Amino acid sequence: MSKTSQVSVQKSVQKRRVWTGARAVAEAVKLADVDVIAAYPIRPYTGIMNSLATMIAGGDFYAEYLVCDSEHSQFEVVKHASAVGARTFVGSSGTGLIYGTEAVITTALGQLPVVGVVGCRSLDDPGNFGMEWNDAFLFRDVGWLMNWSKDPQEALEMTLVAYRIAEDERVLLPHFVALDGATITHVASPVIPPKKELVDRFLPPYKQPHPLDPSYDTVSKAMHIAPSLIGPEQRKSLDAAIKRAKNVVIPEAWKAWSDITGKDVDPYFESMKMEDADYALVSMGAYSRNVDYIVEKLRETGVKVGSLRLKYFRPFPTEELKNILKDVKGVGVIDFSFSLGSPGNGSVLSNEVKTALYDAENRPILMDFIFAGGREMTLTELENSTKQLIESVKNGRVDKPVRWVTVRGDDE
Amino acid sequence: MSSPELESLTWLAIHGRGVINTAHSSQIALTLSQAGVSAGREAFYYMRYDDSPERVQLPFIYYAVFGNPKIKMILPEEVEPIGNVFDTIAVLDSSLLVKSTSQRALLLDGAKKNASLVVNTSLKPEVILRLVKKYGCAHDWDGRIFTLRAKKYGKNIAYGMIGAIARAMEPLVTIEHVIDSLESTEDQREAIEAVKTAYDESESIKVSLKASDCEQYRKVAPPSKDANASGAKPVPWNRESYLKIKRAVADAPTYEQRMKTMPSWEQIAPALIEFGPKVGERNFGFKTSFARTFRPVIDEAKCINCKLCHIFCPDGAINFDPIKVDYDYCKGCGICANVCGSNAISMPHELAALEGLDEEEFLTIREALIEYAY
Numbered sequence: 135m136s137k138t139s140q141v142s143v144q145k146s147v148q149k150r151r152v153w154t155g156a157r158a159v160a161e162a163v164k165l166a167d168v169d170v171i172a173a174y175p176i177r178p179y180t181g182i183m184n185s186l187a188t189m190i191a192g193g194d195f196y197a198e199y200l201v202c203d204s205e206h207s208q209f210e211v212v213k214h215a216s217a218v219g220a221r222t223f224v225g226s227s228g229t230g231l232i233y234g235t236e237a238v239i240t241t242a243l244g245q246l247p248v249v250g251v252v253g254c255r256s257l258d259d260p261g262n263f264g265m266e267w268n269d270a271f272l273f274r275d276v277g278w279l280m281n282w283s284k285d286p287q288e289a290l291e292m293t294l295v296a297y298r299i300a301e302d303e304r305v306l307l308p309h310f311v312a313l314d315g316a317t318i319t320h321v322a323s324p325v326i327p328p329k330k331e332l333v334d335r336f337l338p339p340y341k342q343p344h345p346l347d348p349s350y351d352t353v354s355k356a357m358h359i360a361p362s363l364i365g366p367e368q369r370k371s372l373d374a375a376i377k378r379a380k381n382v383v384i385p386e387a388w389k390a391w392s393d394i395t396g397k398d399v400d401p402y403f404e405s406m407k408m409e410d411a412d413y414a415l416v417s418m419g420a421y422s423r424n425v426d427y428i429v430e431k432l433r434e435t436g437v438k439v440g441s442l443r444l445k446y447f448r449p450f451p452t453e454e455l456k457n458i459l460k461d462v463k464g465v466g467v468i469d470f471s472f473s474l475g476s477p478g479n480g481s482v483l484s485n486e487v488k489t490a491l492y493d494a495e496n497r498p499i500l501m502d503f504i505f506a507g508g509r510e511m512t513l514t515e516l517e518n519s520t521k522q523l524i525e526s527v528k529n530g531r532v533d534k535p536v537r538w539v540t541v542r543g544d545d546e
Numbered sequence: 547m548s549s550p551e552l553e554s555l556t557w558l559a560i561h562g563r564g565v566i567n568t569a570h571s572s573q574i575a576l577t578l579s580q581a582g583v584s585a586g587r588e589a590f591y592y593m594r595y596d597d598s599p600e601r602v603q604l605p606f607i608y609y610a611v612f613g614n615p616k617i618k619m620i621l622p623e624e625v626e627p628i629g630n631v632f633d634t635i636a637v638l639d640s641s642l643l644v645k646s647t648s649q650r651a652l653l654l655d656g657a658k659k660n661a662s663l664v665v666n667t668s669l670k671p672e673v674i675l676r677l678v679k680k681y682g683c684a685h686d687w688d689g690r691i692f693t694l695r696a697k698k699y700g701k702n703i704a705y706g707m708i709g710a711i712a713r714a715m716e717p718l719v720t721i722e723h724v725i726d727s728l729e730s731t732e733d734q735r736e737a738i739e740a741v742k743t744a745y746d747e748s749e750s751i752k753v754s755l756k757a758s759d760c761e762q763y764r765k766v767a768p769p770s771k772d773a774n775a776s777g778a779k780p781v782p783w784n785r786e787s788y789l790k791i792k793r794a795v796a797d798a799p800t801y802e803q804r805m806k807t808m809p810s811w812e813q814i815a816p817a818l819i820e821f822g823p824k825v826g827e828r829n830f831g832f833k834t835s836f837a838r839t840f841r842p843v844i845d846e847a848k849c850i851n852c853k854l855c856h857i858f859c860p861d862g863a864i865n866f867d868p869i870k871v872d873y874d875y876c877k878g879c880g881i882c883a884n885v886c887g888s889n890a891i892s893m894p895h896e897l898a899a900l901e902g903l904d905e906e907e908f909l910t911i912r913e914a915l916i917e918y919a920y
Contacts, residue, residue: 151580152576152579152580152583152589152590152591154592259818260818316624320592320624321590321591321592321624322575322576322579322590322591322592323588323589323590324583324588324589324590510625510626513551541810541811542808542810542811543810543811543812544810544812
């Protein structure tokens, strides 16, 4: 039809689509031409499966779309589909994800490059659907790669790159892409989707090297083998794979992505004003944008503070982190998780950062700001936390290294 | 979340009920955000709700947020903003004028002083003003009210609403930007026509209200001393102190006041334990009447006291003896009227029952059921 509007809008601006993170990931799945999708609803990741179902129903693309009877079946379905050579997509949130635990863990041990999304959600006190990282963190030890996106745009990109990394023959490990629940999954913001031709060039079709198919003479290992016969070796091969991912494949994949999109991105970090920073705020996910905002605000008052966002949690970029933080005097970890009874009674991310810095030459003062429980962070709280860090560095000691920032009541 | 940054952004709040309105609101928010992006602003949108809006007639709010040219970075998050932030409030279902969502007991709670109100209704703007004065406002308001009958502009009420909201939001987005962002919709020609007509036809009046003129103003206490901020150590929980706080939270008329009243971790009842209702009473901390569009009214002359409505009420909102509806908990599902053998229960629209107003623009439960085949 003829265009009725008399518009003077720049067409280049128009290309930005306002998409929720859920929609953006669904578009990535479509671009990656996934073969098998296993769905089971739980907020907040459900929007992805809704969008995919709409696309498939509308004939936009074809995939085997299975609505399973639980999260456990969901992860079983993709595990087996991946074993026979299908590119798969799955996802879950909160307690739902944990219900699938057995299948989630065997997927990694099977070295099957499933890509899954975690829409991070608080573990269920009644009806809590706020954002918290503990659901994804429960799988940090079992061989899944994990990255954290900061907005719908990056969620889309990370999903595409995740397929390339997971399916690389040097890796062959499953990959979680974590989207902060609600703050990314349900918030629509401008996205520029990459062109299909570019994606096709970047992401070759998935070829399972040893498909579980009679014509390849493959069978699965017998379940009742005495555990000691292969247990340690199997884990060690995962260890080798995740190290290769860390040192070779992830940087390679992001380099390739940078070449295609023309944006130069660091695989492991996004840093802002870190070059001369005395204080660093380490964060992940959506709220790192708030951290950036506060950093800019404090920089205007002459405080040398920088923001460092971790993109990968597994594999954890230990050496790189140590290097970036080598001249920093104080580190504040902005953490949306909790780890009750852990060393220092802190939270998961801060404990990881602490471990990474243990043998650093100049260990900075480290403070842990806990935003657990699903309540949204306020800019004021974040600014106050940063000021507490600065003051601690000036005093040369920390009175209270772990602070529950958003909690109402006395933080004892 | 309260901060000067939030107040410097432009906010559109869209109030609606149930699944069908959810779909409409998502379309409205998407179109206007896209228009904002076309107009060179950053924009994002999201939905907030306390209970699942998938359930028939439960209210929700969609927020669309537009960046300020001076603040380049906006923070795309899902927050329930505190402070006077809303520039435009759109209402898809006018029964929300009487009782808004569970977050926003007052419709204009959180609105800027010059906010515009856009209502999908068959009533005149003057009538809407009267309702707002009685139920929905507790602060000074020098804004505008727009009304339109959105169904007039096609089966999808979103298009009519988009036109009217675009007019209320000028000059941040213009009608040209809105039309441009409709380009990718399926029924494009129809949509653009509807939006344009609604833009031209919606009625509007200027409003000047003093806070003291509003009936709800008396209920909004001056900001009480924040117990947690005063430095005094909070009293550890016990049944009585907890109940007192719970009562204050339940009675707080504004979102900000409610947040200030919420208990600290020392004051909260332990684990999954909750205090409140004694046997035979209802839980005053969990009133559910915000879901109601239609109000069951029992005609005592016809009632034969058979107790069927009490037995069938899924929310236990009808007292046994004497038979009486507790309107704080009734969700207006209409099961009581259906099971009543003597036709003693009628289900008038909230506005008809409370104010004698003849509202014609609403989504009947039957419509919702048909479209979604529950």
